Amino acid sequence: MAKKGQTFQAYTEELKREVVRLKVEEGWSYRQIRERFSIKSDAQ
Numbered sequence: 424m425a426k427k428g429q430t431f432q433a434y435t436e437e438l439k440r441e442v443v444r445l446k447v448e449e450g451w452s453y454r455q456i457r458e459r460f461s462i463k464s465d466a467q
Contacts, residue, residue, distance in 0.1 A: 432462075442462075
């Protein structure tokens with residue numbers, strides 16, 4: 424649940440598509456994707 428005053432990171436459509444491609448076509452793990460693109464958690 425969001426806390427009062429919390430801000431969220433917005434990701435571009437291009438980044439989202441690349442992440443999906445890497446997961447589906449290349450078989451990258453969620454951890455690899457988070458580390459490569461500096462995503463804080465898989466819930467974002």
